[in-house]
Structures are given as structure tokens and as C-alpha cells.
Amino acid sequence: MDRILIVGGGYAGFYTAWGLEKLLRRDEAELTVVDPRPYMTYQPFLPEVLAGSIEARHAAVSLRRHLRRTRVVAGWVTAVDHAHHSVTVRPADGPEFALGYDTIVVTAGAVTRKFPVPGIADEAIGMKHVEEAVAIRDRLLTAFDRAAVLPPGPLRRKLLTVTFVGGGFSGVEGFGELLSLAHALLARYPGIEPDDVRFHLVEATGRILPEVTAKPGRWVVRSLEGRGARVHLNTVVTSAVDGHVVLSSGEEFDSGLIVWTAGNAANPVVDHHTDLPVDGRGLVRVRADLRVGTDAEPVPGAWAAGDDAAVPDLVTGSGSYTVPNAQHAVRQGKLLARNIAAARHGGAVKPYRHHSLGSVATLGLGRGIFQYRRLTIKGPLAWLMHRGYHVLAVPSWERKVRVLAVWLTAAVFGRDIVSLASVEHPRDAFVSGGDPK
Structure with missing residues (x-):
């Protein structure tokens, strides 16, 4: 054998x-x-996990459940x-x-590519695994709760400032989905105005989404900026100590959430x-x-x-x-x-040869972009194509049905905006006994 x-x-x-x-x-x-990890992460769903459009477990495919004849060693x-x-x-x-x-x-x-930028190792969260996507979502929801009871000032501004580093597909999709979630939260937090929420996307090169051509890439930049975001091209983060972000352009600001998506290593x-x-x-x-x-x-x-x-x-x-x-x-x-x-x-092995099916990206609820050669589709249709393609691509009918069920539920009842950030410190309630001191 x-x-x-x-x-x-x-x-x-x-x-x-x-x-x-x-x-x-x-x-x-x-x-x-x-x-x-005892599961395969379906990474194209991470931006939607981050936005609360998909349950975290539904973006993970259990190895032990679906590989029935394979020994799984953790x-x-x-x-x-x-x-x-x-x-x-x-x-x-x-x-x-x-x-x-x-x-x-x-x-x-x-693995996630890292650079020796002061503060990044202590402050940033990656976006390669389900746990990271959940943490980003919970961090934003908790920031809104905390900021809602604070008067205008530096701490409130920091809590409502989000920075993504890296303008590839992972970074742009996560950025667009989280921006969409933040705008949806404004209806539930009447004390927070749209201008209070600041989103920064930092990219070292002169364009984002290198998988698409330059013109659609520029359209994505305009689309994000039209929704109130800042896109910093030809710019790198030089420091992020204690959440104080310093850019190579000379701009500085405090950011309560920093997400690192600067490529693979x-x-x-x-x-x-x-x-x-x-x-x-x-x-x-x-x-x-x-x-x-x-x-x-x-x-x-x-x-x-x-x-x-x-x-x-x-x-x-x-x-x-x-x-x-x-x-x-x-x-x-x-x-x-x-x-x-x-x-x-004793059969013949075949060489790997695959013609690209095009590139499709979600930019937030109802927003997307698709490009195949010279054909470019933008907006809700591209977003539907993104969802359709990936629900077909995720392995097993069990996962397809679960994802579709969550999407349909969200379409009827809206996003679930409950933060479970406390699971990162599960013993706090037990140790404190409910005493806020």
C-alpha cells in the first residue's frame, strides 16, 4: 500500500x-x-465573513467530515x-x-508577507484565516459601541479609523466589505456621523487590483473614494507604533484597526x-x-x-x-x-494548463467588478456574479446550502451586528464576577 x-x-x-x-x-x-487547522479555509469568503454576510464556520470546510478515508494529523x-x-x-x-x-x-x-515596520507586529491583523476575519469584524463592531458613548476627540477618532495595508484582491475586497458594514452600522448609531468614520487603503504601487487592467482599477479607486474612503497610492506605512500610522507621504493619523494584506511570502x-x-x-x-x-x-x-x-x-x-x-x-x-x-x-499524466475565467471582486454589498479580457462589468451585476461563482465553487453541497441560507436570511432581516469580541477573553466575566471594577 x-x-x-x-x-x-x-x-x-x-x-x-x-x-x-x-x-x-x-x-x-x-x-x-x-x-x-482541521479545516480548509475558503478564502474568497473571508471578506464576507468580515462583513457578517457569511457565518465564519461556513467559510471553513471540515477535513475530517469530507475526507472520510484520509487520516488527518493536526x-x-x-x-x-x-x-x-x-x-x-x-x-x-x-x-x-x-x-x-x-x-x-x-x-x-x-504565508502573509511581512515587513519590519515598527508597530505592525503588535497592532495589525492579517486576513488569511477565518479567525482573523472574525476578529476584524468584532473589532469594528466593538469600536462603534465604544465610540458611541465618547465625546468628539482623539480617542473617538482613533476608534472609528480603519487602515488596510495592501491593495491586492484580498485587501480591496476586505476593505470594500468592511466599509459597507461601517456604513450600515451608522443607521444603528445616531450619534455617529458618516464623516466620523475614516477608512484608509494604503498601496505601495501606483494601482490597486493588479489582476485587472489599469482602467477598471482606477474605477475601483474612484468608487471607494466616492464612498468616503481614502486610497493612498505609491505610499507605504513607515510606522504604526501604538496605532499611530505614519505614511511615507508624510501623513499621520491614529487608527484603532490596522489590517495587513500586503501579499504572500x-x-x-x-x-x-x-x-x-x-x-x-x-x-x-x-x-x-x-x-x-x-x-x-x-x-x-x-x-x-x-x-x-x-x-x-x-x-x-x-x-x-x-x-x-x-x-x-x-x-x-x-x-x-x-x-x-x-x-x-500506468497511465499518462497531463500538464497543467488553465485559461483564466476572468477576475471578479466584491466591493461591498451590491457592489462589485468583473473583467474577462476586454469585457468589464461593474456594480450589482458583478456583485451577483461574484456570489454566484463562489457559491458554486465552494466544495460540497452541504456548504453551498448553508451559505445560501445565510444570504437569504440576511436579505430578509438585514446584517447581524452582534460582536462576540469577548470570546477572545472568555474568563474575564468569570473572574470579575460582573464587577466592572
């Missing part, structure tokens, strides 16, 4: 395991997925020793241990703790058929896909690689399962 070890339970890892369960008999392979892979077909796993509790394998699939995913396990071939960016070198290595020097028993793999882009050519996004990771995971099964059964 072939021991197939999948490092990472994100898009590529989940779809690889899901596909192998269907393609390989029970007596053919023993499947194992190692990931510190822990971090800290080293890959392919020469001895072994990985080192660090669980949340207890000592590290080794796991052996015959075939390894590296789908560990990327190579997974440190892949970049520094493996004997598999890695390129200069810290990504696993793979061939077009997703085998690790090159055509001249393949690595037997090793495959990789997703954000931590340098997958040749056969559609655009010119030696480029596929961009790290959900479209590619999902399709690479599905092809990876088919290729592993084909290789085991």
Missing part, C-alpha cells in the same frame, strides 16, 4: 486528497493530510527529509515526531527546511505535470501544487509561472489527484 502524505490542507491539499479518495481503492493507498510540518522519505511534525501538545511516506505532496501554501518550511529543489523565491520547483523537479532531473515520489509551488504557466508561456490564487490552486489540486492516480495505474 502506497503511503501518500499531503503537507497542507488548503485548496490544493484538500482537493488532492478528495480526488485521490475517489480515484484510488482503499487497498491501494493510505492517505494522510498534515495541517495545524500539527505543523517543520522539516521534509525526502532523502529518507520522512517529515517531522510538531503537534500543539507533546513532542515532535516523524511520519514516513512513499509519496509526498507539498501543498503547504504561502514563501512558506518557511518549503523555503528553509526541505531537501526538495527550491527556486530563488522559496517555491518548490515543479514540472508542468506537477511532479517536483525538472524535465531533466525529476524527483521520484514527490509532487507539489498551490501557492508554494513554481508551476510553469503554459498558457502565457515566456517562462512565467501561474499566479498564486484560488483558481489555480483548486484546479492544480484536482489535476494532481488525477496525475498521481494515473502514474500509479
Whole structure:
């Protein structure tokens, strides 16, 4: 029996395991997925989790529920020793241990890219995981509650100021959805005026949404600014100590909520703790058929896909690689399962080739943008296309139904604006006994 070890339970890892369960008999392979989280995060839903349009749990797909023949190991892979077909796993509790394998699939995913900006490590929240999206939402709701009882002044202004750093899809979608939530909250807080709420989007380059062309990108900037936001292009954050944001343009302001979405970095396990071939960016070198290595020097028993793999882009050519996004990771995971099964059964493996379906982004409730080649759609129709595409793309009918049910409920009754920020400190009420002192 072939021991197939999948490092990472994100898009590529989940779809690889899901596909192998269907393609390989029970007596053919023993499947194992190692990931510190027992679920796959459907990241395109995080902006809507952040805005309260989707329940947090519905953006997470349980590995144990949907991978019925796969062993799920909760822990971090800290080293890959392919020469001895072994990985080192660090669980949340207890000592590290080794796991052996015959075939390894590296789908560990990327991590949030950080820069040594003073204060960011202490103040900012990322937006890669469900927990982060929930924390951002609760932080904004709590800020409105606190600001509503304060007189005008520096503290009130800080509580109602939000800063997003990074103008890629993740940052812009999260920014637009949170801005939409903040505007919806104004109806429930009569003491807070629209001008009291300040939203800043900071992008180091001269444009946002690099996945779309320049003209639609400029339209998004105008749309956000028309809703009262500030978009700072060609600007970086130089300091954020104690929430005091200093920009390279010289502008300074206090911000009670800072969200860091400044791109991806190579997974440190892949970049520094493996004997598999890695390129200069810290990504696993793979061939077009997703085998690790090159055509001249393949690595037997090793495959990789997703954000931590340098997958040749056969559609655009010119030696480029596929961009790290959900479209590619999902399709690479599905092809990876088919290729592993084909290789085991003596069939032909296929190269990865995917023509983009276009780019679609939500900018808040009823607002969106879609672009496919020269076709650009803006506004409510693009927003509906975003929702339609992703409810079809999220794995399993169970998750599709749950998401649709929440959307329909919200359409009838409106957003749920309850903050559960207190869950971050669950013992406070018990320890204080209700005494506000």
C-alpha cells in the first residue's frame, strides 16, 4: 500500500486528497493530510465573513467530515527529509515526531508577507484565516459601541479609523466589505456621523487590483473614494507604533484597526527546511505535470501544487509561472489527484494548463467588478456574479446550502451586528464576577 502524505490542507491539499479518495481503492493507498487547522479555509469568503454576510464556520470546510478515508494529523510540518522519505511534525501538545511516506505532496501554501515596520507586529491583523476575519469584524463592531458613548476627540477618532495595508484582491475586497458594514452600522448609531468614520487603503504601487487592467482599477479607486474612503497610492506605512500610522507621504493619523494584506511570502518550511529543489523565491520547483523537479532531473515520489509551488504557466508561456490564487490552486489540486492516480495505474499524466475565467471582486454589498479580457462589468451585476461563482465553487453541497441560507436570511432581516469580541477573553466575566471594577 502506497503511503501518500499531503503537507497542507488548503485548496490544493484538500482537493488532492478528495480526488485521490475517489480515484484510488482503499487497498491501494493510505492517505494522510498534515495541517495545524482541521479545516480548509475558503478564502474568497473571508471578506464576507468580515462583513457578517457569511457565518465564519461556513467559510471553513471540515477535513475530517469530507475526507472520510484520509487520516488527518493536526500539527505543523517543520522539516521534509525526502532523502529518507520522512517529515517531522510538531503537534500543539507533546513532542515532535516523524511520519514516513512513499509519496509526498507539498501543498503547504504561502504565508502573509511581512515587513519590519515598527508597530505592525503588535497592532495589525492579517486576513488569511477565518479567525482573523472574525476578529476584524468584532473589532469594528466593538469600536462603534465604544465610540458611541465618547465625546468628539482623539480617542473617538482613533476608534472609528480603519487602515488596510495592501491593495491586492484580498485587501480591496476586505476593505470594500468592511466599509459597507461601517456604513450600515451608522443607521444603528445616531450619534455617529458618516464623516466620523475614516477608512484608509494604503498601496505601495501606483494601482490597486493588479489582476485587472489599469482602467477598471482606477474605477475601483474612484468608487471607494466616492464612498468616503481614502486610497493612498505609491505610499507605504513607515510606522504604526501604538496605532499611530505614519505614511511615507508624510501623513499621520491614529487608527484603532490596522489590517495587513500586503501579499504572500514563501512558506518557511518549503523555503528553509526541505531537501526538495527550491527556486530563488522559496517555491518548490515543479514540472508542468506537477511532479517536483525538472524535465531533466525529476524527483521520484514527490509532487507539489498551490501557492508554494513554481508551476510553469503554459498558457502565457515566456517562462512565467501561474499566479498564486484560488483558481489555480483548486484546479492544480484536482489535476494532481488525477496525475498521481494515473502514474500509479500506468497511465499518462497531463500538464497543467488553465485559461483564466476572468477576475471578479466584491466591493461591498451590491457592489462589485468583473473583467474577462476586454469585457468589464461593474456594480450589482458583478456583485451577483461574484456570489454566484463562489457559491458554486465552494466544495460540497452541504456548504453551498448553508451559505445560501445565510444570504437569504440576511436579505430578509438585514446584517447581524452582534460582536462576540469577548470570546477572545472568555474568563474575564468569570473572574470579575460582573464587577466592572
